[in-house]
Amino acid sequence: MTSPTSPLRTTLRTFGALTLPTLSCLLLAAHYLRSGDLGMVAVCLALPGLFFLRQAWVRPVLQAAFAAGMAVWVLAMMDLIQFRQVVGLPWLRLALILGSVAMVTGSGALFFETRVLRERFRRRPEAALVQAGAFLLTVCALVLAQAKVSFPILLADRFFPGFGVLQILGMGLYAAWIAGKLTDPERAPLVRARMWLFFSLVFFGQLALGLAGWERFLMTGDLHLPVPALILAGPIYRGEGIFMLTLFLSTVLLVGPAWCSHLCYIGAWDHQAALRTKRPQGLPSWAFPARLSIFALVMVTALGLRLMGVHWTWAVTLAAGFGLVGVGIMAAISRKVGVMAHCTVFCPIGLAAVALGRLLPWRLRINRDCDACGRCARVCRYGALEPEHLVNRKPGLSCTLCGDCIHRCRDGRLTYGFARLSSVASHQLFVLLISTLHAVFLATARI
Template sequence: MTTLMLTLAVLGHLLLAAHALRRGEWALCAALVALPLLLLTRRGAARLIAACVLVLGALLWVDAGLGFVRLRLALGQDWLRLALILASLTLLSLGVGLWLLGQRAQMLFSRGRAQEIPQAVAFGLTAGLLYMARSKASVPLLLADRFLPGSGWLEMLALSLYAAWLVGAFLDPERHKKLRPCVWALFSAVFFGQLVLGLLGLQDFLMTGRLHLPVPALIAAGPIFRGSGLFMAILFSATVLFVGPAWCSHLCYIGAWDDACSRLGPNRPEPLPARWTLCGRATTLALTCGGALALRLLGVETLTAVWLAAGFGLVGVGVMLLVSRRLGVMAHCTAFCPIGLLGNLLGRLIPWRVRIDRDTCTRCRSCSRACRYSALSAADIEAGTPALSCTLCGDCIGACPHDSMHYHFPGLSNAAARATFLTLIATLSATFLGVARL
C-alpha cells in the first residue's frame, strides 16, 4: 500500500509537469519532475511540501477541467469523456496529497519531524513571495529569467529549498549563532558581487540597469531628496513589520561588513554606553534627513548629492574598520547608522522580543559577551530585556548556558515563537537573496 501511494505521488507530480510542459512552462515542468526526489530523504518537510503541491495541483485540474468543458460546449463538441479524465486526475492528486498528510505517511517520513512544519512553511512562503514578485514586476527580477527566459521556476525552487534548509539549521540555537554570520555574509557577497558585475558593464545584474548608491542611510534620505523612489523605504518598513529590527542582523547588505569587522576584535566585547547608541544614531539620522531636505530646497545637483552620500558611506566604513574592529562591537550599526535607529524604533511597535528568564538567569553575562549590539549591559540583564539596540540576532540565546533567553511573542510558547520568527527570517533571507540588487 505504501509503495503504491508513493508511486502515485510521483505520478501526480509527473502529470502536473506534463501539464506545465503543454503550456510551454519548461522550467516549471523540470521543477515538478525534480520535486519528488525530495521524498527520497524521508524528511517530514518533504512529505508536507509534496502534499501541498498535490493539493494545489488538484485545484489546478479543477480549473483546467472547467476551462476545457466551457471550450468544448462553446464549440459544440463532446465534453463528458474529457471531464471524467480531469475529474480522475483531480481525485488522484487530492487523494494522494491527503494521504501524505495522514498518520501512516507521517510515520514513514520521520526524519526531521521537529522541523517539518517550519521548513515546509518557509518553502511555501518563499515560493509564494517569489512567484508574486516575478509575476507583478515590470522587469525580470530573477537572474535566471534574465539569462534564460522562463527558467525562473528553477531559481524559485532552489531558493525555496534554501529557505527550508536554513530554518531547519537556525532552529538549533548554537547552530544559529554560528551560521547566521555566514548566511549574512553570503547575502552581502551576492549583493555586492552583482553590483561589481553591473559596474563592469553587465547591466543584467542591476535591478533596472541604473545604478543606485548602496548606502543604507539613503533608504530614508533618498526619497526626501528626490521626492520619489519609495521602493526601498517600503521594503524596509515591510520587513520591520514582519520581523522587527532583525533587518539589521540578517538582511542589511552593509551590516554584514560591520559584523565581520567586529569579529576581528575582542571575543568578549564590552557594551557601548547607551547614550552613544542612541545619541550617535539620532544625530546621523537628523543630519542625513535634514541634509537631504536642505539639498533639495537649495536645488543642489544630483551628482553633488551622490558624492556627499558616498562620503557619508565611506565614513561609516571607517567606523567599521577603526572602531568596530578595535572594540569588538558593531559600532557602525549601533552608534552611527541612522537606519539602524529607525529599525530599532519601528521594531518597538512590533511585539517580537528577546526575553530573559530572571528565575533561571545566573547573571553570568555569557549573553553580554556574545552580544555585539551593546544591548545587554548588567542593567539590561537585571531588567530582563535587552536594550533598544537589540536586533533579535539570537547570538545571546545560543550563548546562554542555562537556557534563560528566548524569543518572545505574545500568545506563543517560547518554542513556537522561535519557530515562527526563524521561519520568517529564513523566508526573507532566501527571498532577498533572489531579488535584492541595485
C-alpha cells in the first residue's frame, strides 16, 4: 500500500533537489547585477520558473543552462586572477571561492539526473529531444545574431536596451512549445496554419507601425516593399542588397521548399484564401509553363530596368503593381479553386524554392504500398498530389513539404524523408529546424 505521506515526501525531495539549482540562479543574478547587466539578471531570475513545467524537454535545457553558468564563473575567475597577477595582488583565495561557486553551479546540471527530478520532468518524453533542440538552437541563433549584427536586431533591445536576452529566452520557450505542437500528428496541420498566419500578422503589423512613423519597427529604418519576387528581382535591379536573398537561400538549404509553406509572409494569406473552398481543384496543365514564363519575365524585366537606367520610382511602381496583381489572384482565383494559385503559379520566389529544393535531400516520400485513395489530395493546397503523382509515387514540383497530407493519410504511407534517415528521424529533424526558423524569423520579422 502507498503511504499517505508519500506525496509530501515526494514534494520535500523535489524541493530539496531544486534548492541548489535555485541558489545557483540567484548567484548568477547577483554576478550580473554587479556588472550592471539587468537583462541577464532578469533571465537568471526567470530560469527557476521553468521548474514549474513538467515536460521532459525542460530537463536537458536546464542542464545546458547550468553548464553555461559554470562556464561564466570560470571565465570570470580567470579574468580576475589575471588582473590580480598583473597588479601584484594575492589571488588564491579568490580562485578557491569562485572555483567553488563554479562547481556548485555546474553540479546543478547533475541534480537533474537524480531520480526525483527525472520523475518530475517526464511529460511527453517522445518530443523531448525535438523541443529541447528547438529551444537551444533558437537561443544560440538569436544570441549569434545579436552579437554579429551592428544594429539592435531584437525589438526588446530597441525599446529597452540590454533586455534582448529576455526576449531570446522567450523565443526559445516559444520554439519549444511550437515544436511540441508540430510533433502531434492530429494537431500539426492546424498549428502550422496558425503559426504561419501569426508570423505574417506580426510581420505586417510591424510594417504598419513603421509606416505610421515608428521607425524602430523597421529593421534598418528604411522601407522596402514586402513583395517576395523582389528577393530575387531586387538585387538584379540594384546590383546590391542581397540580405534577403542570402536569408532565403539559407532557409532553402536547411528545409528545402518549406519556406513557401511555413515562413513566407505573403503565402500565409494565399493559404487562408484557398481554405475558403473545402476541396481543392487540380492545377491545369498550363500551370507550370505559365509559372516558368512569369519567373523569366520578372527577372528579365529587373535586368532590363537596370541596363536602361530606369529611375527607381518606376521600378518601385512596377513592383507594387506586381504585388497587387498577386493579391488579386489570391482573392479571385485561390478562393475559388481551393489551390494556392499565387504561390503555385504567380510567385517567382516559389518556383525558385521548389526548384532548389529538388537539389537537396528533403523529400515527401510516397510509399510503395500507397493505394492512391486520394485522401491526401483533398488537403493539398499546392496541387502536388494529383492521381498521376500518386501512381508514380512522386509528388509534383509544387510540393512545399507543408506536411498536411502526411497527417491525413490513415495508413502512414506518406512520410518526410531526408537522405538515409528513417521517416521518424526525418520528421523530428524537420520539426526541429522549422520550429527554430519560425521562432528566429518571428523575433526578427521586420522590413
